Amino acid sequence: MVDPIAWYDANAEAVVTRYETVLSEEVHDWLRDLLPQGTASVLDIGAGSGRDAAWLAANGHDVVAVEPSASMRAAAASLHDDPAINWIDDRLPTLGVVSRSGLSFDLILLSAVWMHMPENDRRRAFRKLINLLRPGGLMAITLRIGPKDPERGFHSVAPEEVEALARDHGALVEKHVEAMDLLGRHDVRWAQMAIRLPDDGTGALPLLRHVILNDDKSSTYKLALLRALSRVADSAAGFVRQTDVDHVAVPFGLIALNWIRLFKPLLSAGLPQSPTNVGLDRLGFVKQAYRKLDDVSHLDMRVGMRFPSELSAVLHQALKDAANTIERMPATYMTYQGGGQVFPVTRPHRQLRPKSIHLNQEYLFSFGEMLVPRHLWQSLQRFGAWIEPAIVAEWGRLIRGYASRQGKQVDDGAMAVAMTWDEPNRDVSLARKRALEMSANGNLYCVWSGRRLDDKSLDVDHCLPWIVWPCGDLWNLMPAHRTVNQKEKRAHLPGDRLLRSAQDRVLNWWGPAYAEGVPTISDRFWLEANSSLPGIRAAKGTLDDVFDAVCLQRMRLRCDQQVPEWAGEKYI
Numbered sequence: 014m015v016d017p018i019a020w021y022d023a024n025a026e027a028v029v030t031r032y033e034t035v036l037s038e039e040v041h042d043w044l045r046d047l048l049p050q051g052t053a054s055v056l057d058i059g060a061g062s063g064r065d066a067a068w069l070a071a072n073g074h075d076v077v078a079v080e081p082s083a084s085m086r087a088a089a090a091s092l093h094d095d096p097a098i099n100w101i102d103d104r105l106p107t108l109g110v111v112s113r114s115g116l117s118f119d120l121i122l123l124s125a126v127w128m129h130m131p132e133n134d135r136r137r138a139f140r141k142l143i144n145l146l147r148p149g150g151l152m153a154i155t156l157r158i159g160p161k162d163p164e165r166g167f168h169s170v171a172p173e174e175v176e177a178l179a180r181d182h183g184a185l186v187e188k189h190v191e192a193m194d195l196l197g198r199h200d201v202r203w204a205q206m207a208i209r210l211p212d213d214g215t216g217a218l219p220l221l222r223h224v225i226l227n228d229d230k231s232s233t234y235k236l237a238l239l240r241a242l243s244r245v246a247d248s249a250a251g252f253v254r255q256t257d258v259d260h261v262a263v264p265f266g267l268i269a270l271n272w273i274r275l276f277k278p279l280l281s282a283g284l285p286q287s288p289t290n291v292g293l294d295r296l297g298f299v300k301q302a303y304r305k306l307d308d309v310s311h312l313d314m315r316v317g318m319r320f321p322s323e324l325s326a327v328l329h330q331a332l333k334d335a336a337n338t339i340e341r342m343p344a345t346y347m348t349y350q351g352g353g354q355v356f357p358v359t360r361p362h363r364q365l366r367p368k369s370i371h372l373n374q375e376y377l378f379s380f381g382e383m384l385v386p387r388h389l390w391q392s393l394q395r396f397g398a399w400i401e402p403a404i405v406a407e408w409g410r411l412i413r414g415y416a417s418r419q420g421k422q423v424d425d426g427a428m429a430v431a432m433t434w435d436e437p438n439r440d441v442s443l444a445r446k447r448a449l450e451m452s453a454n455g456n457l458y459c460v461w462s463g464r465r466l467d468d469k470s471l472d473v474d475h476c477l478p479w480i481v482w483p484c485g486d487l488w489n490l491m492p493a494h495r496t497v498n499q500k501e502k503r504a505h506l507p508g509d510r511l512l513r514s515a516q517d518r519v520l521n522w523w524g525p526a527y528a529e530g531v532p533t534i535s536d537r538f539w540l541e542a543n544s545s546l547p548g549i550r551a552a553k554g555t556l557d558d559v560f561d562a563v564c565l566q567r568m569r570l571r572c573d574q575q576v577p578e579w580a581g582e583k584y585i
Contacts, residue, residue, distance in 0.1 A: 017129050017166030018081050018104075025084035029062040029092065035195045037068035040124070043190050043205045044153050048072070053119035056145060058105065059126035063089030063098065070097035074120070079103045079111060105130060106138035111145065118145055121152045127175070128157045128167045139178040140226065148212035148219045151187070159194075159201035172204045179208045181406030183222055183399050211396050215388035220355070221400060224347060225407050232287035236408045238343040238356070241271035242385065243401045244434060246393035248484070249316055249544045251562075252374045253390075260384040265358060266377035269335040270314055273303070277311040278431040284423065285415040298338035302330035312435055316377075316544045317537060320370040329366050336360070336380050344383065357384050373540055394569070405432050439483075441473040443534070444490035447526040448473065456525070459494040460518045461502065461511070462584050472498040476512075476519075477567060480504045481576045486541035487527050487534070488559055491519065505579035506567055513564065514585045520556045528556060 021028060038045075049055075053074045057066045060078035062085070070076050075097055080086040081104035090100050103110040105126075121142055130138055142152060156170045176186050188207040212218050224235060245253070245263055254262040279286065280293055293299045305327045320328055340358045347355045360381035370376060385393075393400060409428055416423045448471055451457040457466045464470070474493035477484060481504070493502065507515070527538040539553045546562035547569075570576045 020165050021082035022084040025082065025088050029085065029088045031196065032062040032064055033092070035064075037065050039195060040155075041065070041068075041153070043188070043192065044207065047151055047153075047188065047207050049074070049119045049151070054116065054147075056111065056116075056118040056121045058108075058121065058123050058142075059129070060089060060100075061085055061125075063093035065122060065124055066098045067093035067095060069120075069122075070095045075099075077101060077111065077114075077116065077118070079108070106134040106141060108138075108141050108145070112141065116145070117147045117150075119147055119150050121146060121150070123152070123154045125155055125157055127154055128170050129165075131168060135174070136178065136181075139175075139182060143182045143184060143210065143222075144226065146210045148210060148216075149214075150210050152184070152208040152210075154206045154208065156204040156206065157201060158204055159198070170204075172206060175206055175208075180399070180402045183218070183225065183396075183403035184208050184210050185399055211399060213388070213392055213395065215392070217386070217388040217392035218396065218400075220349075221389065221392065222403070224355075225400075225403050228347075230411065232290070232342075233408055233411050234286075234338070234343040235347055236404050236411070237272055237275055238268070238339060238347065240275060240401060240404045240408070241268045242356075242383075243393050243397050243404065244271045244275075246390065247397050247401075250394065251543045251546050251549060252316070252377065254378075254382070256384065259387055261387055261390045262382040263385055264374065264377035264380065265336055265339075265360070265383050266332055266380035267316070268339060268383055269332045269380060270316075270372065270377065272298070272335045272339060273306075273331060274311045274314045275434075277306070277314075278433075279412075279428075282427050282431040284412050284428060284431060285419060285421075286412070288415050288418050290415070291419065296338075297342065298331075298335040300331075300334045302327050302334060306331055314372075316372050317540050318372050320372075322369050325367060325370040328370055332380065333364070355386065355389070358382070359384070374543060395572075408432065439479055440485055441490055444473045444487060444492075444526070445471070447530075447534075448492045451525060457492055458518055458521075459497055460491045460515050460522060461507070461581055462494055462497050463518060464494050464497075466492055466494060470494050470496075474498045474502065476507065476563065477570060478504040478506065478576070481506075482570055484545060486545055487538045488523065488542045488546070488563065491522060501581065502579045506571055506576045508578045508580040509564070509567065510585055511579070511581040512567060516560055519560060519563075523556050523559065 051073065055069050055074045055076045057069065057076055057078045060066045060080045063078060066076045066078040077099045079101050080089060081102060083102070086100055086102065101110050146152060154175060156172060156175065157167065161167050161169065172189060179186055185208070186206055187209040190205050192203045192205055194201040194203065221239070224239065228235060242263065245267055249267060252264055252267060256262045283292060285291065286296060289295050293304065309324065340360065344354065344356050344358050349355060358381060361379065364379055367376065409432065412428060413423050448457055449468055452467050452471065455465070458464065459466055472493050472495040474491050475484070476489050476491050528535050542559045542562070543549050546559065547565050549558050549562050571578065
């Protein structure tokens with residue numbers, strides 16, 4: 014294949030003439046509403062004829078125009094002589110000159126560039142681009158969808174690949190549109206993608222991205238700590254204590270529990286977690302107790318589970334070993350740039366070993382607490398859908414690197430399975446059993462429509478839909494008419510007005526079905542509600558408290574994940 018830079022050097026005059034026949038305002042009209050306001054720093058990669066760099070400079074921006082072809086660069090600089098444009102000889106995937114400059118950018122433009130990148134270089138290139146974006150910044154990529162052109166170094170590209178790269182680096186695709194070719198080539202079309210680096214304005218996301226993507230790592234421990242915290246933020250936020258205006262306190266036992274749950278399938282698959290780790294060797298938390306947990310599934314290591322006395326001593330010691338490793342290693346070495354621990358830990362001087370274990374809030378706090386800066390905690394809750402995939406992708410990259418140093422190959426399929434955070438099965442059997450018992454007495458009603466239910470019309474509905482938030486807690490399982498559930502609500506959030514109008518029916522279901530009946534069911538109901546819902550004031554408060562917490566969780570899913578709603582107006 015011909016070097017594409019050599020081709021552009023040889024054909025610069027014709028290429029520049031062709032590019033200049035189309036206005037930037039037309040080519041990038043799709044981007045108009047997303048461009049930064051005021052004066053912004055812009056990186057135009059593969060700037061070509063300088064057409065787009067000149068357009069951006071004319072809009073008041075400071076532009077760094079990267080063009081590796083000397084002939085193209087000279088022609089462009091002559092054609093668009095603007096002091097706001099800084100021309101640089103640099104190229105992907107390294108962008109060494111730009112990286113050494115220390116600059117960061119509000120907008121990075123790659124117009125008709127990505128198809129020049131060989132597939133093996135794209136992940137490295139994307140990582141470099143993400144590191145050059147400012148928090149909240151935008152990357153605009155246009156992908157040429159059309160026949161290959163070996164002479165010009167064109168490779169096949171696909172929007173799905175770019176979406177996956179964005180997800181793996183904690184970014185989100187804000188806009189994706191398709192367009193015909195403005196130069197009249199009928200076999201060419203363009204995928205236009207705007208990728209945003211989320212920012213909540215607190216500095217939390219840049220710090221998290223730094224730890225995930227750039228921080229020095231001698232093992233996967235820092236990533237494991239972040240993912241363990243991310244899992245708490247997603248599914249057990251109710252266990253967190255509000256300490257002061259700056260921090261929340263996370264039960265250290267819960268972090269240790271998630272830590273073991275994360276590592277167990279990875280170690281069972283023989284995936285190395287450091288350059289020298291082979292099997293279970295050379296991992297600080299893998300001691301005698303951990304090795305005795307072979308017969309305990311990682312799926313059983315979740316909030317609410319009980320363990321008999323013969324397993325309690327082993328699990329308790331394994332959690333202590335994990336907690337010691339977390340405190341000594343990632344919690345100590347994850348620091349701010351100016352010094353100081355990001356996640357300080359407080360441990361008890363003495364901890365009694367229980368005769369049996371119930372993985373509830375009291376027991377998990379008995380290991381101590383980890384203080385999490387409030388802005389980081391809120392970001393983990395709000396942006397977990399983008400943060401966790403970035404952690405998983407980087408963790409996988411480290412594993413591949415460690416395996417390569419050991420002369421091994423990693424089965425990507427096996428690693429993907431081991432990396433998956435398995436949720437409890439979508440089991441509604443207990444809720445259905447209680448519903449059928451109530452329907453036999455004529456006391457069962459659809460929480461949405463108010464219609465009386467029998468065994469033929471009954472569906473068990475996940476109030477907050479499983480597809481967006483896999484939660485099989487009892488409080489989330491409600492009786493609904495089959496037609497209403499399957500044809501109207503489906504996988505939507507209930508609208509706020511609809512949910513509040515259904516409050517009496519919801520409470521009249523929760524009470525006799527769960528909270529007021531068999532003690533083991535009641536205990537499970539309250540434990541699950543306290544674990545996964547925010548703002549419940551007591552271990553066994555009132556059902557109104559639980560309902561208010563469900564409304565808050567509904568709002569969080571609506572705002573943070575943009576889950577579509579079902580208004581159900583005819584039932585209000």
